[in-house]
Amino acid sequence: MPPVIDVNKCNGCGICDFHCPLDVIHFGEGQRFPVVKYPDECWHCGSCRLDCPVEAITIRFGPEMLYL
Amino acid sequence: MAKNLEKLGVTFETDVLIVGGGLAGNNAAIAALEKGARVLIADKSSLYRCGAIAGGVDHFMAYLGTDTWDTQEAYLEWVGRIARGVVNLSVQNAVFCKELDAAIERMDRIGCTLKQPDGNFFRTQSLGQPGPYFINFNGKQLKPLLAKEALRLGAEVLEKCSISGLLTEGENVTGAVGFNIRNGNFYIIKAKAIVLATGNTNRLFENPSGLPFNTWQCPANTGAAQTMAYEVGAKLANMEFVRITVVPRGFSAAGLNALTGMGGKFVNASGEEFMSRYHPSGNRSPRYKLVEGVMKELYEGRGPVYIDCRHLSQSDLDHLKRTLGYDKDTLPDFIEQKGVDLGKDLLEIMPSEGMQAGPSEVCGSGILIDEKTASTAPGLFAAGDCADQMRCVHICTTGGYLAGKMAAEFAMGSGKEPKLLLPQIRELRKKAFAPMRTSGTISYRKVEDTLRKMLWQNAGPARNERSLQVALEKLEELSQCFKEIRAKNYHELMRVHETHQILEVAKMMCTAALARKETRFGVYHHRTDYPEVDEEYEGQIVLWKTEQGMKTAFKKLDYDKIPLS
Numbered sequence: 001m002p003p004v005i006d007v008n009k010c011n012g013c014g015i016c017d018f019h020c021p022l023d024v025i026h027f028g029e030g031q032r033f034p035v036v037k038y039p040d041e042c043w044h045c046g047s048c049r050l051d052c053p054v055e056a057i058t059i060r061f062g063p064e065m066l067y068l
Numbered sequence: 069m070a071k072n073l074e075k076l077g078v079t080f081e082t083d084v085l086i087v088g089g090g091l092a093g094n095n096a097a098i099a100a101l102e103k104g105a106r107v108l109i110a111d112k113s114s115l116y117r118c119g120a121i122a123g124g125v126d127h128f129m130a131y132l133g134t135d136t137w138d139t140q141e142a143y144l145e146w147v148g149r150i151a152r153g154v155v156n157l158s159v160q161n162a163v164f165c166k167e168l169d170a171a172i173e174r175m176d177r178i179g180c181t182l183k184q185p186d187g188n189f190f191r192t193q194s195l196g197q198p199g200p201y202f203i204n205f206n207g208k209q210l211k212p213l214l215a216k217e218a219l220r221l222g223a224e225v226l227e228k229c230s231i232s233g234l235l236t237e238g239e240n241v242t243g244a245v246g247f248n249i250r251n252g253n254f255y256i257i258k259a260k261a262i263v264l265a266t267g268n269t270n271r272l273f274e275n276p277s278g279l280p281f282n283t284w285q286c287p288a289n290t291g292a293a294q295t296m297a298y299e300v301g302a303k304l305a306n307m308e309f310v311r312i313t314v315v316p317r318g319f320s321a322a323g324l325n326a327l328t329g330m331g332g333k334f335v336n337a338s339g340e341e342f343m344s345r346y347h348p349s350g351n352r353s354p355r356y357k358l359v360e361g362v363m364k365e366l367y368e369g370r371g372p373v374y375i376d377c378r379h380l381s382q383s384d385l386d387h388l389k390r391t392l393g394y395d396k397d398t399l400p401d402f403i404e405q406k407g408v409d410l411g412k413d414l415l416e417i418m419p420s421e422g423m424q425a426g427p428s429e430v431c432g433s434g435i436l437i438d439e440k441t442a443s444t445a446p447g448l449f450a451a452g453d454c455a456d457q458m459r460c461v462h463i464c465t466t467g468g469y470l471a472g473k474m475a476a477e478f479a480m481g482s483g484k485e486p487k488l489l490l491p492q493i494r495e496l497r498k499k500a501f502a503p504m505r506t507s508g509t510i511s512y513r514k515v516e517d518t519l520r521k522m523l524w525q526n527a528g529p530a531r532n533e534r535s536l537q538v539a540l541e542k543l544e545e546l547s548q549c550f551k552e553i554r555a556k557n558y559h560e561l562m563r564v565h566e567t568h569q570i571l572e573v574a575k576m577m578c579t580a581a582l583a584r585k586e587t588r589f590g591v592y593h594h595r596t597d598y599p600e601v602d603e604e605y606e607g608q609i610v611l612w613k614t615e616q617g618m619k620t621a622f623k624k625l626d627y628d629k630i631p632l633s
Contacts, residue, residue: 045123046397068318
């Protein structure tokens with residue numbers, strides 16, 4: 001289920017939404033923080049984590065991938 | 069006219085439209101801008117992180133003149149050998165060799181050098197190469213650096229835009245239409261030339277992990293270019309091959325080159341280094357041979373299979389650990405979260421999902437291009453993994469750049485203003501939004517899942533005349549479901565369009581596979597009814613749209629002479 005956004009660290013800049021190649025992360029009007037709206041469509045490319053200016057994103061692989 | 073157009077959508081006008089802003093499209097944009105053309109890039113994501121190298125890349129193939137294997141002649145000789153029967157050496161010379169020096173210099177200039185901090189190239193040998201052609205480099209920031217360069221030169225970018233169709237007047241391509249995947253804005257783009265650069269086709273075959281977006285290449289790449297080019301009558305080639313690779317079990321991640329390039333060994337359950345049984349190059353065999361070896365070990369009961377790096381020296385292991393994330397940013401996390409230490413443990417591997425892509429690192433699959441990257445449709449160019457002669461980082465960089473130059477020349481040399489036809493735009497607009505209006509209730513995912521399973525069964529690593537015909541019949545029936553697929557929002561609308569593209573590519577693949585009555589590149593095109601390589605098929609299966617449906621023809625290729633001019 002990667003990525004995981006730590007809302008305590010997130011500064012709400014929206015880069016993760018803007019850069020996600022799969023349109024998985026959405027940060028729309030009225031939201032305080034971005035949400036991982038389509039977790040099943042994540043490519044695990046790491047772009048969101050690479051570009052997060054406050055290191056609020058971690059990548060956590062689910063059991064469906066780790067223990068296949 | 070202009071007013072009527074504005075009623076239909078947001079309008080744009082440019083010299084060169086680039087569809088897909090990944091490695092090839094971005095290089096095309098830089099080239100066209102340097103030529104002085106106006107450039108508009110449309111991508112479903114942002115220019116900074118889109119396409120197959122979004123999160124980074126770590127290898128670039130090149131010859132550097134240090135030895136007898138390290139020359140243009142030796143490289144092309146090897147290409148003609150390893151990709152025989154699909155690769156066009158004259159086009160390779162144009163799209164790669166002639167652009168190589170400039171590409172290495174350009175990467176230096178934009179701040180993504182191919183050299184190590186000590187100023188030298190770090191080179192490794194894998195995948196059947198006669199010498200260490202792969203340059204390992206840190207390409208984690210390559211995509212944003214290319215984006216910055218295109219923006220600095222004045223590129224206009226349409227982000228979160230899914231291009232859904234090409235506009236034509238007669239046989240000339242005059243523009244494209246698309247929609248915003250968040251707010252549904254409809255875009256109408258007038259262009260003098262178009263470069264299609266949307267990559268290969270993923271989510272096409274059943275994924276061994278059961279997770280369709282867990283793909284080796286970018287799952288947003290679903291054959292948009294191939295489908296749209298076909299629709300306007302352009303020819304395609306090399307579409308029959310099902311590319312498969314070897315990946316860590318559970319995670320379809322790139323990184324194989326890095327492991328085998330450093331000396332990683334393939335071993336089976338009893339610890340036997342099995343690849344030498346399949347190919348004289350052993351662990352450094354061509355990719356299709358590695359896949360065949362891994363599949364056979366698994367299916368014949370000698371699995372699980374692993375990559376063994378335990379014998380590597382500490383300095384090689386350190387290099388590997390430091391650089392493994394350059395190609396796939398999250399692969400080190402995966403290995404760590406699995407509890408694997410490459411210096412002490414084996415890493416379990418499996419065959420990846422299948423995809424439409426070139427059967428070798430040095431040859432593509434897709435839109436048929438000539439030495440100028442032009443398709444057979446006037447004004448339409450192709451670059452990157454969607455072109456029949458481009459593949460891998462090196463050719464997408466060099467060939468992408470050439471496509472931008474050629475498209476700019478075409479656009480600026482044509483005195484004619486492209487003419488847009490209102491009824492055509494209205495029709496494409498209606499078609500684009502149809503899944504939002506249907507009373508049907510089928511989800512795109514259901515249709516895609518069925519297609520993937522069916523295609524793997526009938527047109528995967530073992531195929532024959534009957535299975536391919538059955539696949540085509542079922543694809544036709546799946547096409548009939550289309551009017552019942554519903555999109556609940558514009559994100560889903562993008563996905564429905566992708567499903568349509570995947571389906572169209574599947575039809576092209578099966579049709580081309582029927583025409584190639586031989587086996588070539590092992591499991592990539594294994595006809596169980598024609599199990600041998602046949603010299604008569606040293607050439608391409610070319611396909612195109614006619615009023616009577618899809619037609620194919622065989623185009624012989626010449627390997628007697630290596631083009632060096």
